[in-house]
Amino acid sequence: xxxxxxxxxxxxxxxxxxxxxxxxxxxxxxxxxxxxxxxxxxxxxxxxxxxxxxxxxxxxxxxxxxxxxxxxxxxxxxxxxxxxxxxxxxxxxxxxxxxxxxxxxxxxxxxxxxxxxxxxxxxxxxxxxxxxxxxxxxxxxxxxxxxxxxxxxxxxxxxxxxxxxxxxxxxxxxxxxxxxxxxxxxxxxxxxxxxxxxxxxxxxxxxxxxxxxxxxxxxxxxxxxxxxxxxxxxxxxxxxxxxxxxxxxxxxxxxxxxxxxxxxxxxxxxxxxxxxxxxxxxxxxxxxxxxxxxxxxxxxxxxxxxxxxxxxxxxxxxxxxxxxxxxxxxxxxxxxxxxxxxxxxxxxxxxxxxxxxxxxxxxxxxxxxxxxxxxxxxxxxxxxxxxxxxxxxxxxxxxxxxxxxxxxxxxxxxxxxxxxxxxxxxxxxxxxxxxxxxxxxxxxxxxxxxxxxxxxxxxxxxxxxxxxxxxxxxxxxxxxxxxxxxxxxxxxxxxxxxxxxxxxxxxxxxxxxxxxxxxxxxxxxxxxxxxxxxxxxxxxxxxxxxxxxxxxxxxxxxxxxxxxxxxxxxxxxxxxxxxxxxxxxxxxxxxxxxxxxxxxxxxxxxxxxxxxxxxxxxxxxxxxxxxxxxxxxxxxxxxxxxxxxxxxxxxxxxxxxxxxxxxxxxxxxxxxxxxxxxxxxxxxxxxxxxxxxxxxxxxxxxxxxxxxxxxxxxxxxxxxxxxxxxxxxxxxxxxxxxxxxxxxxxxxxxxxxxxxxxxxxxxxxxxxxxxxxxxxxxxxxxxxxxxxxxxxxxxxxxxxxxxxxxxxxxxxxxxxxxxxxxxxxxxxxxxxxxxxxxxxxxxxxxxxxxxxxxxxxxxxxxxxxxxxxxxxxxxxxxxxxxxxxxxxxxxxxxxxxxxxxxxxxxxxxxxxxxxxxxxxxxxxxxxxxxxxxxxxxxxxxxxxxxxxxxxxxxxxxxxxxxxxxxxxxxxxxxxx
Numbered sequence: 010x011x012x013x014x015x016x017x018x019x020x021x022x023x024x025x026x027x028x029x030x031x032x033x034x035x036x037x038x039x040x041x042x043x044x045x046x047x048x049x050x051x052x053x054x055x056x057x058x059x060x061x062x063x064x065x066x067x068x069x070x071x072x073x074x075x076x077x078x079x080x081x082x083x084x085x086x087x088x089x090x091x092x093x094x095x096x097x098x099x100x101x102x103x104x105x106x107x108x109x110x111x112x113x114x115x116x117x118x119x120x121x122x123x124x125x126x127x128x129x130x131x132x133x134x135x136x137x138x139x140x141x142x143x144x145x146x147x148x149x150x151x152x153x154x155x156x157x158x159x160x161x162x163x164x165x166x167x168x169x170x171x172x173x174x175x176x177x178x179x180x181x182x183x184x185x186x187x188x189x190x191x192x193x194x195x196x197x198x199x200x201x202x203x204x205x206x207x208x209x210x211x212x213x214x215x216x217x218x219x220x221x222x223x224x225x226x227x228x229x230x231x232x233x234x235x236x237x238x239x240x241x242x243x244x245x246x247x248x249x250x251x252x253x254x255x256x257x258x259x260x261x262x263x264x265x266x267x268x269x270x271x272x273x274x275x276x277x278x279x280x281x282x283x284x285x286x287x288x289x290x291x292x293x294x295x296x297x298x299x300x301x302x303x304x305x306x307x308x309x310x311x312x313x314x315x316x317x318x319x320x321x322x323x324x325x326x327x328x329x330x331x332x333x334x335x336x337x338x339x340x341x342x343x344x345x346x347x348x349x350x351x352x353x354x355x356x357x358x359x360x361x362x363x364x365x366x367x368x369x370x371x372x373x374x375x376x377x378x379x380x381x382x383x384x385x386x387x388x389x390x391x392x393x394x395x396x397x398x399x400x401x402x403x404x405x406x407x408x409x410x411x412x413x414x415x416x417x418x419x420x421x422x423x424x425x426x427x428x429x430x431x432x433x434x435x436x437x438x439x440x441x442x443x444x445x446x447x448x449x450x451x452x453x454x455x456x457x458x459x460x461x462x463x464x465x466x467x468x469x470x471x472x473x474x475x476x477x478x479x480x481x482x483x484x485x486x487x488x489x490x491x492x493x494x495x496x497x498x499x500x501x502x503x504x505x506x507x508x509x510x511x512x513x514x515x516x517x518x519x520x521x522x523x524x525x526x527x528x529x530x531x532x533x534x535x536x537x538x539x540x541x542x543x544x545x546x547x548x549x550x551x552x553x554x555x556x557x558x559x560x561x562x563x564x565x566x567x568x569x570x571x572x573x574x575x576x577x578x579x580x581x582x583x584x585x586x587x588x589x590x591x592x593x594x595x596x597x598x599x600x601x602x603x604x605x606x607x608x609x610x611x612x613x614x615x616x617x618x619x620x621x622x623x624x625x626x627x628x629x630x631x632x633x634x635x636x637x638x639x640x641x642x643x644x645x646x647x648x649x650x651x652x653x654x655x656x657x658x659x660x661x662x663x664x665x666x667x668x669x670x671x672x673x674x675x676x677x678x679x680x681x682x683x684x685x686x687x688x689x690x691x692x693x694x695x696x697x698x699x700x701x702x703x704x705x706x707x708x709x710x711x712x713x714x715x716x717x718x719x720x721x722x723x724x725x726x727x728x729x730x731x732x733x734x735x736x737x738x739x740x741x742x743x744x745x746x747x748x749x750x751x752x753x754x755x756x757x758x759x760x761x762x763x764x765x766x767x768x769x770x771x772x773x774x775x776x777x778x779x780x781x782x783x784x785x786x787x788x789x790x791x792x793x794x795x796x797x798x799x800x801x802x803x804x805x806x807x808x809x810x811x812x813x814x815x816x817x818x819x820x821x822x823x824x825x826x827x828x829x830x831x832x833x834x835x836x837x838x839x840x841x842x843x844x845x846x847x848x849x850x851x852x853x854x855x856x857x858x859x860x861x862x863x864x865x866x867x868x869x870x871x872x873x874x875x876x877x878x879x880x881x882x883x884x885x886x887x888x889x890x891x892x893x894x895x896x897x898x899x900x901x902x903x904x905x906x907x908x909x910x911x912x913x914x915x916x917x918x919x920x921x922x923x924x925x926x927x928x929x930x931x932x933x934x935x936x937x938x939x940x941x942x943x944x945x946x947x948x949x950x951x952x953x954x955x956x957x958x959x960x961x962x963x964x965x966x967x968x969x970x971x972x973x974x975x976x977x978x979x980x981x982x983x984x985x
Contacts, residue, residue: 012303012351013349014303015067016067016071017065017067018066019060019064020065021114022063023044024044026040026041026052026058028060038051039052042111046111047074047076049344049346064117066107066121067087070301070351071085071338071350072337072353073336073341077283081111082109083108084106086105086106087124087128088103088131089103090104093359095307096443098302099302101301102297102358103299103353105127105295106290106295107121282710286697289693290697290701293701300354303323303351306327306328307354308332309327310435311437322348323350323352324352327354330411331355331409332352332353332410333408333702334353337701338351338352355651357644359403359404359643360404361636362400362441363400364399365400400619403439404611406434411427413699414429416467416653417467418695418719419695421464422459422460422723426487426490426491428457430458430648431457432455434453434455434611434644435451436611437450449580450576451576451579451588452577452611452618453577454593454594455591461476461520462478462482462724463477463516467691470680474512478724479791492533495536498588499589500537500591501538501590502539502571502592503539504606505517505521505540505541505596506543506596506603506606507542507544507596507597508544508545517542525540539570541563541564545557548560552673554605555629561610561613571592571613574589574590574591594607598652600653612628612637695719696719699722705904705905706905715817726905733754736791737773737782737793740784747779747780748778752773754774755774756769756770756896757895758895762893765960769897771786772784774927776934778934780799780800781798781799781931782798783894795842795843796843798840798841799832799834799894800834801931801934802935803834803836803839804833805833806952807831807932808830808955808956808959809829809925810829810956811827812827812898812960813827813961813962814827814897814960814965815965816969828897828921828923829924830927831893831894833891898921898924899920901923902917929954931954
């Protein structure tokens with residue numbers, strides 16, 4: 010079932026109208042999306058809707074719907090560029106999207122006009138080639154009846170010549186001047202004309218292809234430490250546009266203003282962040298990180314492609330692991346409007362054509378990129394079109410959506426075995442003609458975070474990894490991770506690049522230990538997993554990055570994984586050989602060191618593939634292969650920006666195979682930029698990514714406003730809490746005669762015997778038929794830190810009521826949701842307090858005279874009954890010897906959308922009902938069927954459970970200092 014390649018969006022009176030071109034090949038009907046309603050309905054031909062006066066916008070596909078704060082927005086592709094071609098099918102990169110509100114016609118018109126102004130502004134700052142290449146005027150049938158791409162380079166079976174190199178700008182069919190036609194079409198004299206008319210002369214193109222700065226005068230190098238050695242050609246263009254006309258800055262500013270104009274008038278916590286979310290959505294989709302194709306499934310590797318079937322929608326064929334907009338497009342999918350659903354993949358797609366000129370059999374062949382051919386070579390180059398020496402190298406990186414996110418906020422693995430920064434990279438070698446009888450080669454690699462539970466603080470330059478959870482929990486996730494990989498790729502060769510000394514050593518050792526444990530268990534269903542630890546920083550110290558060849562030679566030697574796994578080869582659409590394993594490379598971030606090593610693996614694979622074609626080259630030393638280095642460097646930069654918001658470090662070596670001090674200085678600047686993003690921008694960006702992918706609900710923004718952070722769904726909180734209760738019960742309840750009545754997880758001040766001291770921590774409360782246990786749990790190590798046993802006979806009463814600890818956000822001041830209880834009890838010999846150090850130490854009981862608490866301070870004195878104090882004083886006591894156990898209910902609703910989290914949210918009592926239930930259980934355990942009324946045994950006047958404010962809103966506001974308020978507002982201003 011084909012995808013609608015182009016459509017027009019009308020802002021009609023009753024709703025948006027999505028109208029595809031009416032052609033003999035396109036049978037899809039128009040859709041109407043009514044304002045303030047969810048869902049799309051088909052419009053039959055001849056529907057009585059006047060669109061003549063309606064504002065309209067051309068679109069190249071629908072991303073989906075964004076629903077937030079009771080408002081909905083249609084997200085559509087407004088601009089795109091061609092990134093590559095595979096078998097005649099263009100691969101596009103999204104460069105801009107439109108967000109059209111579904112609130113009213115006036116708001117929709119306003120958004121459409123804003124988008125048109127943005128497009129005009131971007132055009133005004135484009136180079137000549139960009140204007141000629143502009144897809145807005147249409148190459149998808151706006152001027153053709155069949156609605157298909159009509160560029161010569163896009164026709165199936167057409168040879169991809171230098172004139173049709175997808176990495177170069179292409180002209181459309183519109184009439185242009187001769188000079189524009191020559192330059193834009195890159196014809197026989199195109200490169201000559203481009204260089205002749207260029208102010209930078211003949212050196213510009215040669216310097217660009219070699220990975221050098223495009224500015225021959227060296228000004229760029231002096232302006233930016235380290236020069237522009239690690240910038241892609243596209244980055245050079247973007248910097249030039251920004252420098253000459255502030256085009257990039259203008260575009261982002263317009264995104265911000267446009268997002269504010271789209272914001273519906275609301276005042277709750279979510280809507281306060283909607284402007285940022287809309288802006289984030291626009292910037293995210295304009296980051297040149299999302300790719301799609303109408304005809305080719307870019308989410309599946311060669312040999313795993315599904316047979317074309319026009320009856321099956323493309324979104325049902327794509328690999329769900331890489332279907333990024335599945336959540337946003339769910340409304341179209343569920344309503345059956347499959348032709349409107351354009352699956353997007355996040356990652357990278359790049360392509361270079363090159364020519365191998367044969368030499369004598371004793372010397373290596375020379376590799377010449379087509380874009381580097383001089384005017385003298387043009388005639389000969391055209392004669393070689395479709396010859397046996399013209400090749401095309403395509404690089405596709407696919408980012409998994411199963412543990413998405415940003416650098417320090419998504420580390421390690423989740424309990425399902427999904428690793429952070431998990432990227433599959435495929436290198437495809439083919440002939441430029443894509444003739445069915447020619448061999449097509451595919452070489453696969455993967456990268457991903459170390460598959461253990463660990464975290465790193467973003468507040469230091471070189472944070473030490475901190476391992477989380479028990480060994481068994483880690484090994485279970487570790488095993489699941491490699492089970493997923495072996496099911497997908499076969500054998501696994503692990504290559505760990507972390508340091509063997511210093512802060513990374515411990516997690517590297519744990520990684521190796523779990524790998525050995527897995528081997529001792531027989532691998533995954535008998536499939537082998539090998540581990541290689543290559544200390545990159547030690548082996549390549551002193552900028553000796555060429556020492557990576559030691560690792561390549563080791564894995565590529567006799568019996569090594571590289572030759573053992575092989576590569577996939579396809580001829581006539583049939584797989585002749587299949588790659589039987591994969592190299593999984595990682596460092597700490599899986600970015601910079603990993604980029605260098607993966608490009609080296611790719612270089613070796615290309616050499617082997619060309620050798621099979623009868624051509625022998627040495628890419629590591631051949632100075633004419635800078636195009637290959639630049640392609641891999643562009644790939645590394647894209648992956649790095651998606652995970653760390655900056656280009657990759659060590660990019661100068663990846664591009665030029667040379668490392669110098671200018672590159673090191675440039676890396677320092679990128680490191681500082683990463684540090685800023687880690688502590689300022691990434692927290693909200695992470696919440697937005699999780700929301701767009703459907704991993705969390707709108708409540709994530711309420712949680713973000715309260716703490717300026719978002720939860721990591723790496724492991725089920727419900728399972729962790731259940732495990733904590735089980736462990737706590739075994740450790741704390743030593744008497745077999747005691748029967749467990751109830752168990753809960755609650756918040757409690759970290760300092761005991763207080764009500765409002767920070768920070769609060771999550772504790773386990775156990776209730777047996779004879780005692781209450783307050784257990785402080787180490788959630789990282791899954792062990793009991795300490796616990797206190799309170800005999801029920803020493804409990805004098807319970808207060809329950811409003812318990813407000815913060816007043817910085819609306820959710821924190823909601824009296825219905827901020828509820829808790831305070832258990833008052835007398836110290837006695839039956840009470841036990843234990844602290845778990847290396848060995849359990851016990852403090853058994855205290856007398857009323859020993860360690861009795863001092864007189865209550867004003868902060869908690871209101872919790873003690875005046876009559877009770879008077880009674881103690883009349884008995885000769887100098888102070889009320891009572892202790893407190895303050896507990897506050899956790900939020901009942903979870904922002905996570907996992908089945909466990911949602912089922913828990915639906916079945917969980919509200920905060921107030923939960924507190925009422927706990928108080929009632931304690932009362933029954935203490936008094937059985939009695940009502941727990943006041944009596945001489947309890948030493949408490951009035952009912953055993955009393956409703957009273959613990960910390961009311963007024964008191965909480967008084968105790969919230971100005972510094973605390975200013976600090977939160979400053980964070981909110983910066984983070985949100």
